[in-house]
Amino acid sequence: GDSVTQMEGPVTLSEEAFLTINCTYTATGYPSLFWYVQYPGEGLQLLLKATKADDKGSNKGFEATYRKETTSFHLEKGSVQVSDSAVYFCALHKAAGNKLTFGGGTRVLVKP
Amino acid sequence: DAGVIQSPRHEVTEMGQEVTLRCKPISGHDYLFWYRQTMMRGLELLIYFNNNVPIDDSGMPEDRFSAKMPNASFSTLKIQPSEPRDSAVYFCASSLPGPTGELFFGEGSRLTVL
Numbered sequence: 001g002d003s004v005t006q007m008e009g010p011v012t013l014s015e016e017a018f019l020t021i022n023c024t025y026t027a028t029g030y031p032s033l034f035w036y037v038q039y040p041g042e043g044l045q046l047l048l049k050a051t052k053a054d055d056k057g058s059n060k061g062f063e064a065t066y067r068k069e070t071t072s073f074h075l076e077k078g079s080v081q082v083s084d085s086a087v088y089f090c091a092l093h094k095a096a097g098n099k100l101t102f103g104g105g106t107r108v109l110v111k112p
Numbered sequence: 113d114a115g116v117i118q119s120p121r122h123e124v125t126e127m128g129q130e131v132t133l134r135c136k137p138i139s140g141h142d143y144l145f146w147y148r149q150t151m152m153r154g155l156e157l158l159i160y161f162n163n164n165v166p167i168d169d170s171g172m173p174e175d176r177f178s179a180k181m182p183n184a185s186f187s188t189l190k191i192q193p194s195e196p197r198d199s200a201v202y203f204c205a206s207s208l209p210g211p212t213g214e215l216f217f218g219e220g221s222r223l224t225v226l
Contacts, residue, residue: 032213043116043203043217044155089155093213098143099168100213102155 002027004103006090012109013080021075021106023064023090031092033057033066033073034100038087047075047088080110114138116218118204124224130192133221135204136185143207145215146179146189150200161187194225 006023013019025033032051036044048057053068064075073090090103117136125131137144145160159169164181172179176195181187191198201222205215 034213036215041219043205043219044215045217046214049213091213093211095211097168098162098211098213099157099160100215104154 002031002092002094002101004090004092004101006088006103006106008104009087009107010109011106012111015082015110015112016079017110019075019077019080019084019108021088021090021108023073023075023103025071025073025090025092027071027092027094027101029094029096031094033064034091034093035062035064035073035075036089036091036102038089038105040086044089080108082110082112084108085110116204116206116216118202118218118221120221121219122222122224124226125194126226127195128193129225130190131194131198131223131225133189133202133204133223135187135189135218137187137204137206138216139185140208141206141216142184142209143211144181144187145205145207146187147203147205147217148200149203149220155203158189191223194223196225199223199225 003026034049035047037047038044048059050057050066056065087105091100119134146158148156158171159179161181179189201220203220205217
């Protein structure tokens, strides 16, 4: 079945550091890929998405590129802030069935 | 615009008691999802509805769990009887018509079963 694997956290960084969170997936067909973010005490919210190979999703300084050849969708941000401290979830979606398959989440802690 | 509204935000109950969690999706959204989040198992999809009809309930852990969506603006997730292993944060999410994968989540209901 479909699955998403992301690096385990926690990832601890200093403010203005570069952030990378690895995400790889296993799926048949052509899924769309997503990053969701969960801030403390809140529900998940969509951060960015890419619907086909080589697409780049971007939002709030975060970027991720859909790499079909490596089945990856790594999340990057060039300069993190304390406010980026959250749990980040990679997910895949296929229109048939309309279900999101989530990775296990990666907790990121940014220290001032 | 109001987002997805869940209640209660926190529930503490004793084993064996009935628990009912409630969700009001965003108006105009025709998909509604119930997820459970725990440290051990992460995010699990329990059930989802389309136009108030249950489409996939394969994630519902056992017969103690049931979910209903009597109309487009209200859904419930019921656990009867509750057990300590049901302790988790339960999220409701809704999405626009069409299978987009773009879900809008509520703030969750944190359930503790003693």
